[in-house]
Amino acid sequence: MKRDLYDEDHEAFRASVKQWIDRSVLPDTDKHIADKALPREFWTEAGANGFLGLSIPEEYGGAGAEDFRFNAVINEELAKVGAAYPTCFGIHSDITVPYIVELGTEEQKQRWLPGAASGEILTAIGMTEPSGGSDLAALRTTAVRDGDEWVINGSKTFITNGYSCDLVITAVRTDPERGAKGITLFGIEATKEGFSRGRKLDKVGMEESDTAELFFENVRVSDAEIIGELNMGFIHMMQKLPQERIICSVANIAHAKQILVETLQYAKDRKAFGQSIGNFQHNKFLLAELFTQIEVAEAYIDKCVAAHAAGELTAVEAAKAKWWSSQVQSEVLDHCVQIHGGYGFMNEYRVARAWRDARVTKIWAGSNEIMKELIGRDLGL
Ligand SMILES: Cc1cc2nc3c(=O)[nH]c(=O)nc-3n(C[C@H](O)[C@H](O)[C@H](O)COP(=O)(O)OP(=O)(O)OC[C@H]3O[C@@H](n4cnc5c(N)ncnc54)[C@H](O)[C@@H]3O)c2cc1C
Known part of the structure; x- marks a missing residue:
């Protein structure tokens, strides 16, 4: 049956995605498996081709594409190479970056979106913890107020792109009394003192994607790093x-x-x-x-x-x-x-x-x- 989801523009876009994959991804797939990660060039080349951050507005270096079908095209083509590729790509472009685009402050957008679009800032989303992932409302990583700052302690696990990311949108408990209504999202840069990562986790499959544990030991952030609203995470x-x-x-x-x-x-x-x-x-x-x-x-x-x-x-x-x-x-x-x-x-x-x-x-x-x-x-x- 002929699919009617895509029109000529999507198919032309698909052809350019395929060209990039043939030229820059397929020759290195064995290396990606051996390294248990995608190299930074994967990201910067995707960025240079305009494939990263389709949803990022042009003023922040993105394509400003409103039509989600283009995102679907990239994911389809990457999935044909191997399941790990759309996973890593999607976590960055379609899952994490939209938090900044839709909920970020002007300062956050200027700080992170141009790098996210070029591949120089790789993002990850940190929700799951060693104590559980399904019951998100029970997460235990805490942020405690100290003067003008928040002090974050805890850990996340199974984080895709976790080993190589530069920025993690991290779900943290800011109010211990309020369950689901006491969780806040913070944009935490990997250069922060007190932030560290474990080894690349040894998985049954999807070797090409790096998956890691993340640790937060007295990581200090300010209100300027809150994504969206306090306690609305x-x-x-x-x-x-x-x-x-x-x-x-x-x-x-x-x-x-x-x-x-x-x-x-x-x-x-x-x-x-x-x-x-x-x-x-x-x-x-x-x-x-x-x-x-x-x-x-x-x-x-x-x-x-x-x-x-x-x-x-x-x-x-x-x-x-x-x-x-x-x-x-x-x-x-x-x-x-x-x-x-x-x-x-x-x-x-x-x-x-x-x-x-x-x-x-x-x-x-x-x-x-x-x-x-x-x-x-x-x-x-
Ligand atoms: C390779 C990989 C990459 C991942 N990447 C990320 C990432 O980038 N960011 C991130 O935050 N997380 C990531 N995850 C975590 C993933 O989302 C969690 O593993 C998932 O949500 C399940 O959580 P859990 O592993 O703690 O299992 P648990 O929550 O402990 O669940 C164990 C079992 O109990 C079942 N169960 C739990 N509650 C119920 C219920 N109410 N009713 C019926 N059954 C139930 C579950 O379905 C499951 O079968 C990744 C995981 C893997 C394996």
Whole structure:
């Protein structure tokens, strides 16, 4: 079925994204895996091409693009390379930077947005703590008032881009008595005294993305570093999470679709019992089912992206997109591994890495159980 989400402008933009990927990303993917991180040149080249901070207004060095479909195009193309790429990219461009664009003061915008658009300031979002991620309202990192300043103590974990970021939008408890209404977001620069990071965490997949623990030991910040309003951090995060979930959903389906297309080719090329393995009725029907699953999921995600571009996507629709897309992604990739036989279990085959990479998408950005909790509540349960 022809997709109607994108027009000629989006496709022209897609062509330029692909050129950048072919030229600057694909030649280095093995190195990214070995380094367990993307190098700074990845970011500065993306910035030089105008791909970072699409939503950053032109006056702060961004593209000032209002149409979210362009963001979706970048994430789709990066997902075809590997699931970690849209993850790192999305955390910066589509998840963290919008907090500054939409909630930042003029001073914060001038200080951070030009660097975020050029790739010289890499951002991360610090919500999850060792004690828990699903129950955000229970976070324990504290900021205590001391004169004109706040003194922050605590830690965050599983932070994407955490090892290499320059700025972390960090959720911190500013009022111990008020639960969800006592959380504030601070923009904390990595050069701050008392800020440190652990090693790059050793993950089951997504090697190319750096993921780290962050530590805050008497880190002093002022009111000028508060993002949005004091004690409104939880509300701010709830307002921003639908965009995080929809951009993850876009990447989930694009990633699985690409590997499925490669698997179809493998099924045509690989012979057993004198014929292509794709011709065995089991595999033929299986591939028919998998393509149907992907296209049906893609149609829903496309509708969500269009709704989000129009400012109409609800949190519940985003939750449905997130859990469903990650479920479909996992199921499809598991079958793709099976179709590859033993080669499907070899790291040198993209399908093996893709299968490992995909496992986390049911856990992060709000676990699928939390997504179903949100949907269930909307059903009046
Ligand atoms: C590779 C990676 C990158 C990440 N990047 C970031 C990042 O950049 N920034 C960031 O802040 N976080 C990040 N996370 C954290 C991620 O968002 C959390 O792991 C996730 O929210 C779950 O939190 P948790 O791991 O503490 O699990 P827990 O909250 O301890 O949950 C454990 C299990 O219990 C289930 N559960 C919890 N509450 C309920 C409930 N009410 N009903 C039903 N089931 C429930 C969960 O679904 C899960 O299955 C990342 C995680 C990973 C693995």
